[in-house]
Amino acid sequence: MDAPTVTAARLTGAAHRERLPLLVLGPSLGTSAATLWTGCARAGLTEVFDVLAWDLPGHGYNHSVPEQPFTVADLAAGVLRVVEDVLEQRGELGGHFAYAGDSVGGAVGLQLLLDHPDRLTAAVLLCTGAQIGEPAMWEGRVGQVSVSGTAVMVAGSAERWFAPGFLERSPETGSALLHALAEADDRGYALVCQALAGFDVRQRLAEVTAPVLAVAGVHDVATPPAKLQEIAGGVRDGRYVELADTAHLAPAEQPERVAALIREHVLGEQPAPPTDAVDDGGDxxxxxxxxxxxxxxxxxxxxxxxxxxxxxxxxxxxxxxxxxxxxxxxxxxxxxxxxxxxxxxxxxxxxxxxxxxxxxxxxxxxxxxxxxxxxxxxxxxxxxxxxxxxxxxxxxxxxxxxxxxxxxxxxxxxxxxx
Missing domain, CATH: 1.20.1290.10 (AhpD-like)
Incomplete structure (x- = not known):
């Protein structure tokens, strides 16, 4: 089928952003670009990258839901189409970009690395896997959502997505993420589940040549650390990092740490330690x-x-x-x-x-x-x-x-x- 429609938002202001390297951010199932990545983007990404964050079909502000099922490879093609539009605006059609993605966003990142090895300069893959879950599990979830809608997933996701104590420490962030899940289109969510049910690139990891940083959350039960260790050990140039006090949504749970890891991996720099901030009159x-x-x-x-x-x-x-x-x-x-x-x-x-x-x-x-x-x-x-x-x-x-x-x-x- 044709690649499903993917929408994206530029998180970096217009001034001089074309002079910055392009960084593409991918979401987790049930989340949106804004709810998952905004905190991380403002924690150190937008000052050094032209940041583009994309939404899954039926998620966030992507209201397009295809009639036919699609694969993770189809999703990757849809993402590349949006990226090409932005690269053309930057005067770099056919150019390179860096990528970071969480969960299904990380799976799409792996697919891009396999299908377009000459386009990605580096990738940070968070809380994901070369194969995620079992087909029977995804089929069961599709059945649940088909009967009761995405709202039925909220309670379970609140337990899977966040490390112990996160919802008490950051209730606004947690509430926004769970609200985005409840608002996701039922069919769009189910179609992404079906795509994940058929995703398995474990035997192809050695084909990945770009530098990959695999980041795991120690409390992640959906994609436990072993999944990320498998990626880091399977690609040609891989590194593994494990985050304490983190479950499945690392960019939202640890925005400063994830931003620092992306900067270090993609740019080869270690961000300066925080100093006393100057009050600029706003948040x-x-x-x-x-x-x-x-x-x-x-x-x-x-x-x-x-x-x-x-x-x-x-x-x-x-x-x-x-x-x-x-x-x-x-x-x-x-x-x-x-x-x-x-x-x-x-x-x-x-x-x-x-x-x-x-x-x-x-x-x-x-x-x-x-x-x-x-x-x-x-x-x-x-x-x-x-x-x-x-x-x-x-x-x-x-x-x-x-x-x-x-x-x-x-x-x-x-x-x-x-």
């Missing part, structure tokens, strides 16, 4: 998370323009809105993005902020609202915000949707004018 983790969401909702082109236009006068404000609006509110798990878009449209109609309204009509389409739903939001606003405000809003929305090539013939009963 870097919240800023990094906000930048991910801002790009996913508004698009790279918009954010790149805003970032490129930043100067000494506006820099603090750009950081403020990224950190507090996008990183503080839009990342909260209590509402989905469709709901946040509807609320935002209503507020902008009420205040008459037409430039922002135009931007968020585009964002609403990205977040999955239909033309009919946007129309209903504006009609509702006419009652509670005022007919003149809604009339102007219809006109703004009509123009934006027309520019996007969206059919607007049924947008407003009045055509947006009085």
């Amino acid at each position: 870097d983790g919240r800023y990094a998370a906000g930048m991910v969401v801002r790009r996913e909702v508004l698009g790279d082109a918009h954010v790149d323009r805003a970032t490129a236009a930043t100067n000494d006068f506006t820099a603090d404000f750009q950081r403020f809105i990224t950190e507090y609006a996008w990183g503080g509110v839009w990342t909260r798990p209590g509402l989905d993005r469709r709901s946040r878009s509807m609320i935002t449209l209503t507020a902008l109609v009420a205040r008459g902020h037409h430039e922002e309204l135009a931007m968020h009509v585009r964002a609403a389409i990205t977040n999955g609202l239909t033309v009919a739903e946007i129309r209903e939001v504006l009609l509702q606003s006419a009652i509670y915000c005022g007919v003149p405000d809604a009339n102007s809003a219809f006109r703004v929305a009509q123009q934006v949707l027309t520019d996007l090539g969206v059919d607007t013939t049924d947008l407003a009963p009045t055509g947006g004018t009085r």
